[in-house]
Amino acid sequence: MAESMKKKRSFDLSMELIVGATLLIVILLSALFAHQLFPDGVDKIDLLSRLTPPFAKPEHPLGSDPLGRDVLARVVAGGRISLLIGVTSVIGAVTLGVTIGLIAGFYRGITDMLMMRFVDIQLALPFILLAITFIAILGGSLINTIILLIVSQWVQYARLVRGQVLALRDREFILAARAIGVKDWRIIVQHLLPNLTGPVIVLMTLNVANNILLESSLTFLGMGVDPTIPTWGGMLAEGRSYLQTAWWVSVFPGLAIMLTVLGLNLLGDWMRDQLDPTGKTSL
Amino acid sequence: MAGFIVKRMLQAIFATLIVTLLVSYAIRLTGDPALMLTQGAGSITEADLARIREALGVNRPFLVQYFEFLRGMVTFDFGKSFLGGTSVGLLIKGALPSTLVLAFWSMLVSIMISIPLGITAAVHRNKMVDQVIRVFSLVGLSFPNFWLAIMLVLVFSITWNLLPPSGMVGSLSYIMPSVTMGIILTATNVRLVRTTMLETLNAQYIMVARAKGLSERKVLYKHALRNCAIPLITYLGLQFGGLLGGIVVIERVFNWPGMGTLAFDAVGARDYPVLQATIMVLSLMIILVNLAVDIIYGLVDPRIRTE
Numbered sequence: 001m002a003e004s005m006k007k008k009r010s011f012d013l014s015m016e017l018i019v020g021a022t023l024l025i026v027i028l029l030s031a032l033f034a035h036q037l038f039p040d041g042v043d044k045i046d047l048l049s050r051l052t053p054p055f056a057k058p059e060h061p062l063g064s065d066p067l068g069r070d071v072l073a074r075v076v077a078g079g080r081i082s083l084l085i086g087v088t089s090v091i092g093a094v095t096l097g098v099t100i101g102l103i104a105g106f107y108r109g110i111t112d113m114l115m116m117r118f119v120d121i122q123l124a125l126p127f128i129l130l131a132i133t134f135i136a137i138l139g140g141s142l143i144n145t146i147i148l149l150i151v152s153q154w155v156q157y158a159r160l161v162r163g164q165v166l167a168l169r170d171r172e173f174i175l176a177a178r179a180i181g182v183k184d185w186r187i188i189v190q191h192l193l194p195n196l197t198g199p200v201i202v203l204m205t206l207n208v209a210n211n212i213l214l215e216s217s218l219t220f221l222g223m224g225v226d227p228t229i230p231t232w233g234g235m236l237a238e239g240r241s242y243l244q245t246a247w248w249v250s251v252f253p254g255l256a257i258m259l260t261v262l263g264l265n266l267l268g269d270w271m272r273d274q275l276d277p278t279g280k281t282s283l
Numbered sequence: 284m285a286g287f288i289v290k291r292m293l294q295a296i297f298a299t300l301i302v303t304l305l306v307s308y309a310i311r312l313t314g315d316p317a318l319m320l321t322q323g324a325g326s327i328t329e330a331d332l333a334r335i336r337e338a339l340g341v342n343r344p345f346l347v348q349y350f351e352f353l354r355g356m357v358t359f360d361f362g363k364s365f366l367g368g369t370s371v372g373l374l375i376k377g378a379l380p381s382t383l384v385l386a387f388w389s390m391l392v393s394i395m396i397s398i399p400l401g402i403t404a405a406v407h408r409n410k411m412v413d414q415v416i417r418v419f420s421l422v423g424l425s426f427p428n429f430w431l432a433i434m435l436v437l438v439f440s441i442t443w444n445l446l447p448p449s450g451m452v453g454s455l456s457y458i459m460p461s462v463t464m465g466i467i468l469t470a471t472n473v474r475l476v477r478t479t480m481l482e483t484l485n486a487q488y489i490m491v492a493r494a495k496g497l498s499e500r501k502v503l504y505k506h507a508l509r510n511c512a513i514p515l516i517t518y519l520g521l522q523f524g525g526l527l528g529g530i531v532v533i534e535r536v537f538n539w540p541g542m543g544t545l546a547f548d549a550v551g552a553r554d555y556p557v558l559q560a561t562i563m564v565l566s567l568m569i570i571l572v573n574l575a576v577d578i579i580y581g582l583v584d585p586r587i588r589t590e
Contacts, residue, residue: 117294117301124302124569124573125569126565128527128528129528129566133309136310137312182552221532221547236429254426257427257430259425262422
């Protein structure tokens with residue numbers, strides 16, 4: 001019984017990995033080689049073939065938008081921006097969150113107290129309300145979107161790392177390191193940090209997915225990336241006015257978001273199962 | 284227990300004070316409302332601007348304005364909108380119920396779908412049904428709520444012409460917004476029900492219930508589900524913030540006259556009192572719900588109190 005369950009489990013896991021990784025590789029490659037794939041560029045206006053339905057003309061496989069721009073080329077170009085924002089904001093949030101979490105967990109004291117109160121505040125202010133306030137002050141732009149995502153997401157890493165450090169700091173190997181006089185920063189960097197990489201990488205993967213969703217919402221609401229830059233959220237906002245005549249302008253960018261985020265979620269789920277086969281943390 | 288409640292309440296009050304302070308200060312940084320109001324009007328002198336600032340009360344020190352706002356929060360008197368001078372309290376009284384009704388229906392839709400699906404997945408753990416439910420829940424987590432809203436409009440309003448595409452007109456117009464948020468919540472909740480259920484199903488009293496010869500239906504829905512209720516209610520409570528945040532976005536798509544629409548219009552018009560009050564009322568509600576969940580949980584499960 002245990003044998004058969006194990007077999008079945010590993011089969012499912014590899015399905016998650018295969019589907020997730022395939023999706024991501026295709027999306028990454030198309031984003032990287034967008035210029036080679038679409039030498040005409042994404043902003044080429046062709047008023048003669050505006051609102052071409054998908055699969056009708058070979059030059060516009062997924063149709064064209066109200067200005068005759070190619071939907072497929074714009075979806076691929078939008079992927080570059082979404083991935084750029086998703087990845088850079090996560091790198092920023094990890095750097096900030098892990099540093100603060102390590103200090104708070106290791107030294108406790110004032111940093112810890114301030115951090116936990118910050119967590120309370122963060123729990124009380126949903127992302128979109130924070131975003132409205134933030135963007136009202138600084139205005140929407142690509143850089144501000146990244147900063148906003150870092151500001152709103154670092155707390156997750158700080159909480160995760162703090163919890164892990166609290167559990168680790170009294171373990172024998174840390175006590176042993178202290179006993180032989182290892183300096184604090186060395187304990188943190190060489191003994192604590194390597195024990196945290198697994199859960200942090202899982203959170204990062206799921207967080208890139210979530211940040212892509214948040215960025216698309218912001219841009220859709222007109223608070224994110226400049227509308228002149230092709231983005232999935234921006235295309236959806238434009239497409240809404242043409243919903244009655246041209247469904248494809250709104251459907252394909254949304255599908256692109258879904259496939260990207262699904263790929264990341266599958267990969268994140270798979271990694272989490274590898275780290276914690278009992279599934280205790282899957283909430 | 285009393286100590287725990289007091290401690291949690293103090294933390295909640297502290298969080299409220301900091302959130303209000305941050306938001307009021309941040310909103311002051313968004314720009315001069317006097318300039319905003321006079322935009323496009325010719326021949327405005329510095330004296331005119333000063334008079335407008337005086338009338339709006341924005342020339343006073345920040346802390347004075349902040350304390351006035353705090354007092355307003357207690358008495359539900361948030362001053363007047365900069366545009367048209369409507370009482371902000373009235374605007375909120377008009378918008379808040381629309382948002383809360385949506386929150387209620389979304390929650391209900393999600394509970395009605397996720398409990399049976401989650402239980403089915405747990406009972407058939409790692410079987411085909413479980414895998415299918417898992418894939419659906421993963422897909423549900425992977426698209427933005429506003430896109431789902433647009434797709435529903437495309438299908439049910441434009442193609443089939445069954446439901447009104449926007450606005451709050453009649454009971455039919457509640458369906459699409461609630462279903463949108465309901466589906467988004469379901470994606471997380473199914474996993475939640477499944478995990479809690481899996482833990483409960485291993486308990487000995489479930490074995491006893493089965494040994495007594497109770498029907499599987501009774502075992503699952505009466506004995507197991509009841510024991511899952513506490514963790515489930517906690518997670519649903521913690522979801523409240525995310526739910527309100529989601530509704531704020533959805534309102535934009537459906538042109539729903541709620542707090543989100545109020546907030547977005549206020550941003551565009553630099554209408555501080557309205558923006559500040561909407562954000563405050565929403566976060567205060569979230570703080571209260573979180574507090575209530577913590578206290579209930581502490582009452583039920585003594586282990587939490589000592590944490």
